[in-house]
Amino acid sequence: MSQVEAPLEGSQPLPLEALVRLSLVVVVSLVLQLSLLDGVRVAGAHPDLLVLLPVAVGLLAGPDRGASVGFVVGLVTDLVLPTPFGLSALVGTLLGAAAGSLRPGRARPSLWMAVPLVAAGAAAGTVLRGVLLALFGVPKALTAYLPPALVVVTVGGLVLGPLVLRAVRWALPVEEPARPGPGLGGSAAPGRVRT
Template sequence: MRVNRILLSTALVVVALVIQVSVLARLHLPGAVPDILLLTVLGLAMVYGHVGGALVGFGAGLLADLAPPADHAAGRYALVLCVIGYLAGLIKPENGRIKSATGPMLVVVAAAIGATVLYALVGALVGDTTARHVGLGSLLFTAALYDLLLAPFVVPGIMFLARRADNDPLAEAGSSAKGSDLSAGWLTSGTGLRIGGQRGFGGLKSKARARTARVGRIKGVKRL
C-alpha cells in the first residue's frame, strides 16, 4: 500500500475505534453494538480494492482485539475484518466510483450479518459460546439494522477521504481523456457512424459537396 493510504487508513481506523469503544459501546442498545469500525473498513475496501481491504481489515481488527476492554482471544476480530475487507474490495469498480447507493447498502447489510456469523463461528471454535446465550437471531437483526442506519453517515465520507488522499493529477487527466473517448464511442456505437467528418452526417455532407463540385467541373456549369 502507498504511504498516504497507510497514514489515512491508520488515522481513520484509530478514530473509528475510539468512537466505537468510548461512545457506541456505552449506549447499551438492545442486541448488537453499532460497528463503525466495520463501516470504516468497508469504505476503504470499496476504494482500495480487495488487497487493500484485507490489509486494512486485518489491522483494524487487530487493534480492536488489543484495545481494552477486549474480552476475546487476540486475532479473532482481525480474521473477521480481514475476510470482510477482502470480499468488500471485490466489488470495487474499475474507475473507483460507485454510481448507485443500492450496492453499498447491500454490502453493508451482508457485511454486518457475515461479520456476526463469522465472529460467532470463530468463537465457537475457541470455546466461546456467548452468542448462544444472547441469541444469534437478534444479534444478526440488530447488527444489520444499526449498521445500515449508520452507514450513510460514515461510508460516503470514508470513500471521499480515501479518493481525495489517493488523488493523482496525471491519472485524473488520463482518465478524463479516456472518458471523452469512451463517450464518443458510446455516441457512435451501434450506428456504424463516426463523428468528425469521416462517416456520419458530416461525412455524407462533405461527400455530397465534393460530388457536386466534381460534376460542376465536368459539365462546365457554375455552381452557387
C-alpha cells in the same frame, strides 16, 4: 462521469497523506465505538463501527486494500477485546477481501448501492465472528448473542454506512482516468489523483 472513477490499486503504495487520513479514521472510529456506540444497547447488542470500516474500504478500494485495512483494524480491535488475539484481524481481513471482490468492476459503487452492501458485509462479519467464537468454546455464542447482534449491527450498518463510506472516501484518494481526448480513447494519458 463518476462511475468510471477508480481507486488507487492495492498493489501501489498508499500515499503518505492517505495513510495519515486512514489512521485518523481508524482512531476516531475506535474512540467513538468505545465512548459512544458501546453504550447504545438494544437487547444487549450495540452497533459495530469497526466492522463497517473494512467492508467500506474493500468496496471503495478493492480486495487488497480492504484486506490490509481489515487486518490492521482487526488487530486494533483485538487490543480492546478479551477474545482470542488475532480473531478480529482474521474477520477483518476476510471481510475486506470479500467486499473488495464484490466491487462492481473497478468503479466505486454509488452511495445507494454501497450502503446496503456495507450493512450486509457487517452482518456477514458478525456471523463469522459468532461462528469462530463458538468454535473457540464461547457458550451460547450462536444462540444467545448472535440474533440480537445480527439485527443491531445490520441496522447500525444502514444508519452509519453513509458516514463510514464518506470517511473512507475522504481518506483514500481516487485515481481518475484521463478524460478521453478526441481519437485517443483515454488510454495514453496518465491518471489524476484526487481525494
